[in-house]
Amino acid sequence: MDKAKKFKLFSIRGGVHPEDRKRLSAEQAIEPLPMPPLLHIPLQQHIGAPAEPLVRRGEMVKKGALLARSQGAISAPVHAPTSGRIMGIGGYPAHHVSGLSVRTITLKPDGREEWIDSLDPVAEPFSLAPEEIARRVAEAGIVGMGGATFPSAVKLNLRQRYRLHTLVINGAECEPYLTCDDRLMREQPGQVLDGVRLMARGLGVERVLFAIEDNKPAAQQAMRAAARDYPAVTVVGLPTRYPMGSEKHLVQTLTGRETPARGLTAELGIVVHNVATALAVYEALRHGRPLISRVMTVSGGAIRTPRNLRVPLGTPLSHLIDYCGGFTREPSRLISGGPMMGQPLPGTRVPVVKGSNGLLALTNEEVQGGREMPCIRCASCVQACPCGLVPLEMAAHIRAGSLDSSVRLGLLDCIACGSCAYVCPSHIPLVHCFNYAKGELAARQRAQHKQGETKRLAEARSARMEAAKQAKRAAMLKRKQEQEAKKASPTEAAPAETTPAENAQAEANP
Amino acid sequence: MTLKSPRSAPYTHARTSIGRTMGLVMLALLPATLFGFYQFGWPAMFLFASTLLAAVLAEALSLRLAGKPPRPFLLDGSALLTGWLLALTLPPWAPWWIGVVGSLLAIVIGKQMFGGIGQNLFNPAMVARVALLISFPLEMTLFTAPAPLFSAQAPGLVESLAITFGNPVGIDAVSSATTLGHFKTELGRGVSLDQAAAGTASLWQLIGGEAAGSLGETSALLILFGGLFLLYKRIITWHIPLAMLGTLALLASLFHLLDPDHYVGPLTHLMSGAAILGAFFIATDLVTSPVSLRGQLLFGAGCGLLVYVIRTWAGYPEGVAFAVMLMNACTPLIDHYLKPRIYGRDRKGEPLSYTEQAEKGGNA
Numbered sequence: 001m002d003k004a005k006k007f008k009l010f011s012i013r014g015g016v017h018p019e020d021r022k023r024l025s026a027e028q029a030i031e032p033l034p035m036p037p038l039l040h041i042p043l044q045q046h047i048g049a050p051a052e053p054l055v056r057r058g059e060m061v062k063k064g065a066l067l068a069r070s071q072g073a074i075s076a077p078v079h080a081p082t083s084g085r086i087m088g089i090g091g092y093p094a095h096h097v098s099g100l101s102v103r104t105i106t107l108k109p110d111g112r113e114e115w116i117d118s119l120d121p122v123a124e125p126f127s128l129a130p131e132e133i134a135r136r137v138a139e140a141g142i143v144g145m146g147g148a149t150f151p152s153a154v155k156l157n158l159r160q161r162y163r164l165h166t167l168v169i170n171g172a173e174c175e176p177y178l179t180c181d182d183r184l185m186r187e188q189p190g191q192v193l194d195g196v197r198l199m200a201r202g203l204g205v206e207r208v209l210f211a212i213e214d215n216k217p218a219a220q221q222a223m224r225a226a227a228r229d230y231p232a233v234t235v236v237g238l239p240t241r242y243p244m245g246s247e248k249h250l251v252q253t254l255t256g257r258e259t260p261a262r263g264l265t266a267e268l269g270i271v272v273h274n275v276a277t278a279l280a281v282y283e284a285l286r287h288g289r290p291l292i293s294r295v296m297t298v299s300g301g302a303i304r305t306p307r308n309l310r311v312p313l314g315t316p317l318s319h320l321i322d323y324c325g326g327f328t329r330e331p332s333r334l335i336s337g338g339p340m341m342g343q344p345l346p347g348t349r350v351p352v353v354k355g356s357n358g359l360l361a362l363t364n365e366e367v368q369g370g371r372e373m374p375c376i377r378c379a380s381c382v383q384a385c386p387c388g389l390v391p392l393e394m395a396a397h398i399r400a401g402s403l404d405s406s407v408r409l410g411l412l413d414c415i416a417c418g419s420c421a422y423v424c425p426s427h428i429p430l431v432h433c434f435n436y437a438k439g440e441l442a443a444r445q446r447a448q449h450k451q452g453e454t455k456r457l458a459e460a461r462s463a464r465m466e467a468a469k470q471a472k473r474a475a476m477l478k479r480k481q482e483q484e485a486k487k488a489s490p491t492e493a494a495p496a497e498t499t500p501a502e503n504a505q506a507e508a509n510p
Numbered sequence: 511m512t513l514k515s516p517r518s519a520p521y522t523h524a525r526t527s528i529g530r531t532m533g534l535v536m537l538a539l540l541p542a543t544l545f546g547f548y549q550f551g552w553p554a555m556f557l558f559a560s561t562l563l564a565a566v567l568a569e570a571l572s573l574r575l576a577g578k579p580p581r582p583f584l585l586d587g588s589a590l591l592t593g594w595l596l597a598l599t600l601p602p603w604a605p606w607w608i609g610v611v612g613s614l615l616a617i618v619i620g621k622q623m624f625g626g627i628g629q630n631l632f633n634p635a636m637v638a639r640v641a642l643l644i645s646f647p648l649e650m651t652l653f654t655a656p657a658p659l660f661s662a663q664a665p666g667l668v669e670s671l672a673i674t675f676g677n678p679v680g681i682d683a684v685s686s687a688t689t690l691g692h693f694k695t696e697l698g699r700g701v702s703l704d705q706a707a708a709g710t711a712s713l714w715q716l717i718g719g720e721a722a723g724s725l726g727e728t729s730a731l732l733i734l735f736g737g738l739f740l741l742y743k744r745i746i747t748w749h750i751p752l753a754m755l756g757t758l759a760l761l762a763s764l765f766h767l768l769d770p771d772h773y774v775g776p777l778t779h780l781m782s783g784a785a786i787l788g789a790f791f792i793a794t795d796l797v798t799s800p801v802s803l804r805g806q807l808l809f810g811a812g813c814g815l816l817v818y819v820i821r822t823w824a825g826y827p828e829g830v831a832f833a834v835m836l837m838n839a840c841t842p843l844i845d846h847y848l849k850p851r852i853y854g855r856d857r858k859g860e861p862l863s864y865t866e867q868a869e870k871g872g873n874a
Contacts, residue, residue: 013853018522097516176522248853261854261861268864339522360521368523371582374628376528379801383747388850390801410852410859418520425526426628432518 007236010256012249014386015241016419018176018340020215021366025299025306026179030187032310033323039081039107039314040092041067045353046143047150048074053105059086062116064290067105070138076151076354077141079290081312084109095336095353099346107314119288125198130159133202133285140284141291141354146170146181146245146274147337149355152281155271156202162266167200168254171212171219171275172238172245175338178358180295181275183308185212185219189226192275195282197230202281203271208233209254215240242340243417247272249386261413276357291354298324302331302361311352317359318348331361332369339366340418370427381420381430387413391420391430398437403444406437414438528627531796532587534743536594538736539791543598545732546725549656550602552670554725558597560674561609565593568614572622588627592616595635595791598726599784599831600642603654606674608646612638632838633795636831643831653688653722688723689782693774694827702771726787730780737790746796749803751789753810754817755780761818773822785817788830798838805841805848812837 044050051068055061065080085108091101122128128136138153158164173181184192193210200208210227212220214237227233238244238253248259251270259265265272276295283289292313299306304325311320321327335342337358345359381391389410397406414434421430547555569589573580596612619641620634621627643650657664665673697703726733740746762776779785784792793799793813800809813833820829851857 013850016524018520018524257864258854258862260863261852263854263861333521335519335521337519340520342519342521344516344519344521362521367521368525370523370527373528373582373586374626376531376588376628376796377799377801378531378745378796380526382801382850383803385850387853389852390845390849392801393845409849410855413852413854416518418518422520422522423524423526425528425531427523427527429517431520435518 007234009253012252012386013388014384014419015243016384016422018242018422020176022177022179025297025308026182028307030183030295030308030310033315033320035082035109035312036315036319039109039312040316040351041078041105041107041314042094042351042353043068043078043103045149046076050103051075051078053089055086057086057088061086062114064116064292074151074154076143079141079292080107081292081314082109083112083114093346093350095350097344097346121288122285125285126201130202130204133198136284137281142277142280142284143354144274145276145280145294145354147355147357152277158266158271159204163269164203164205164266164271165269166207166209167203167205168251168270168272169196169210169275169278170245170250170272171210172250174213174242174245175340177299177360178297178338180297180308180357182216182219184275184279184295186222188279189222191282192278193226195278198281198285199273199278206232210235211238211250211254213238213240213244243386246415246417294354296356297358300360301363301366302327302329304328313354314351316349316351320359321348327361332364332367333362335360335362341416372428373426375426375428378425380423380425384419384423386417386419387415389414395428395430395433398433403437403441411437528586531745532591534745535591535740538739539594542726542729542732542736545729548659549728551657551659551664552667553673554602556670556674557600557602557604557606557609560606561597561613562590562593564610564613565589565617568617572618589617592634596638599639599724601650601653602725603673604649608642608649612642615641628797630797632835633792633798636792636835639831640835655722689721690821691827697772727784730786733786733790740790746794747803747806749806750794750799750810753807754789754793754814757811757814758785758818784828784830788834792830793834798841800841800844802848802850805844808844808848809837812840
């Protein structure tokens with residue numbers, strides 16, 4: 001307690017205080033969700049290359065079996081959430097607003113929950129070398145479970161490129177509604193802390209800052225009690241302000257230092273990991289279990305009984321909603337994640353993936369949509385922006401079609417936290433506007449790259465053709481000269497340089 | 511299941527709207543306005559009503575011509591606020607058509623011709639006030655001493671109707687110069703400040719609103735309360751008012767100390783005229799002031815400087831409207847050059863570099 005009181009915090013710019021609505025689910029203990037009749041496990045549940053399937057249709061697999069292996073430097077494998085039969089590998093709607101079909105393994109649980117025999121728990125994981133910890137984390141398919149889904153092992157290996165000194169655990173959970181990390185910290189503080197310390201070992205750092213927002217006093221207390229015997233771990237209370245959980249702003253709050261633009265916090269010697277990721281690391285090292293389930297908050301005004309659930313990956317969202325008593329009324333928005341930065345969902349068929357931390361069914365009153373009006377330049381967005389941008393100006397430039405000038409204004413420094421759109425009295429969908437611009441810029445860049453490549457190839461081809469033509473012309477000329485030389489001096493003997501073999505070759509290639 | 515068309519987050523919203531913003535500003539103006547009604551009686555109320563009505567009608571007409579939906583734009587309260595601010599800057603016993611012409615100028619020329627709400631470069635109420643002042647100097651400078659409602663010298667209802675809507679000839683209004691106007695005239699004649707001050711309202715009268723002036727110029731105290739309310743509600747920030755009043759007070763103190771005989775002191779500058787109203791309600795107009803806090807400081811300081819220069823050396827006794835409009839014209843430039851520093855970048859926009867202090871570590 002005293003240690004935390006003394007900890008000096010630094011202020012960040014901007015931010016907002018949305019109504020947190022965590023009380024809907026904060027007192028609901030984590031419940032395991034009953035196994036659904038079918039699991040749809042997408043091969044890409046992470047940033048990077050999709051995993052490569054290793055199973056075939058009709059095959060029986062056990063719980064924890066490797067279904068698809070990681071492919072390339074940034075990727076993660078996918079494991080079987082339970083034992084059962086592979087029904088097929090094919091297209092299934094993605095956990096994405098588009099609902100586009102992505103490669104998905106469909107598994108029919110057999111209800112036996114039989115683990116694989118090759119589980120490889122480590123009795124003394126703290127004796128493992130950092131490389132070995134990272135390897136096991138990679139093999140367990142662990143990705144950033146706060147929603148970013150970046151392969152965790154890649155992050156652990158940052159020690160090879162940067163001089164790291166601190167691991168920050170992000171327990172801010174600053175998004176309204178979400179309580180899954182809160183519940184994990186309250187219910188499994190010991191395991192979470194063990195995972196945290198293992199990650200610190202994997203990173204090769206001594207110091208751990210476990211940051212929890214002050215609106216979760218029970219979680220702070222539980223983690224402080226768990227960390228009492230570990231002086232390297234400091235549990236820090238954070239002021240409750242959105243977006244405190246933004247990695248770069250969290251680091252600034254704790255250290256007063258800003259991460260350079262377009263850079264990583266590792267440049268400051270700091271790596272940030274999420275609470276749920278820590279628990280997954282604990283499971284992987286202590287029990288040898290891969291990442292096959294996660295804790296999610298199902299909440300929102302349209303959900304009958306909001307809950308925190310431990311959900312097998314691949315469970316269709318409709319199964320979660322049914323378990324929570326269904327909808328009390330038609331939701332206005334169905335969202336994956338929190339209301340500030342979450343993604344809209346195309347429907348309830350889509351499966352739970354590694355990055356799903358929340359499923360929210362929001363009513364009209366909660367969404368607080370309003371008619372979009374012209375900007376009145378009130379500068380609320382400027383004051384709310386944690387990144388020091390001028391959102392109103394960026395949006396004006398984007399609407400006028402000048403995307404390049406919006407980039408000069410800092411479009412690519414925007415973290416899409418939504419603070420600007422949240423406070424806008426004119427209800428201008430600023431983040432939507434920025435997302436459009438970012439997407440359009442990426443598309444243009446791709447098109448430009450393609451154009452450049454096409455041009456390069458076309459130029460290379462014409463150069464090649466030209467060279468061939470030149471060669472041919474030169475050969476013809478040479479031959480002509482030789483023939484003329486022959487004609488001009490028939491009396492002379494054949495030139496010593498021209499052997500019969502060469503003549504034959506020249507004739508063969510006219 | 512029917513869900514709304516996909517749109518990026520956030521899916522929650524602060525309880526803000528243009529209508530709320532405008533409503534809070536009007537609420538902040540209410541005490542000073544009511545007190546003005548009390549001090550200047552029925553004619554002030556009639557003028558106020560005509561001005562606001564004309565503003566709303568002008569807005570409705572313009573929206574119709576522009577083919578915009580009238581309902582959301584009329585209900586946002588911006589036209590009402592523009593009319594309100596304009597009415598506060600008019601002499602309370604001015605004829606009704608001053609208010610109506612002013613509202614037309616404000617809404618049609620000052621606002622809608624630029625493209626409607628949010629698009630205007632200049633504060634519409636100030637556009638109207640300056641145009642009126644130049645076009646109708648007589649009506650715009652004919653101030654009356656306060657005659658509190660129901661007091662002996664206050665005009666009755668019928669008389670008041672005649673003042674606002676009829677031919678005011680024959681009505682013996684107690685015309686009186688504003689404090690700043692009086693100083694300007696007297697100092698211009700070479701009278702020293704001490705002697706000139708004898709004929710003006712005392713500081714307490716200025717603060718309490720017992721001096722001659724427009725509706726919004728009277729009670730500096732109530733306007734100040736309104737301004738503080740806006741600060742508390744975070745509709746405005748402190749930067750513009752403080753920079754403007756601070757600059758004005760600083761310059762006034764400086765010149766008053768250098769030559770106390772010819773330069774009016776800082777308290778009179780702050781408490782008389784439209785300084786407080788201008789600092790909290792006119793210069794802080796959201797649409798026409800800079801968006802960054804540093805820009806707002808510069809903007810406020812510029813307003814303060816210009817107010818002092820115009821009041822002291824130019825031909826008009828009051829300069830808030832001119833000063834604010836001149837600074838309005840600078841707003842795009844200020845916004846272009848003064849931007850907040852982007853996270854992770856230096857002021858020039860280059861990414862921060864930690865190479866020289868990489869060894870230091872973080873908080874430890």
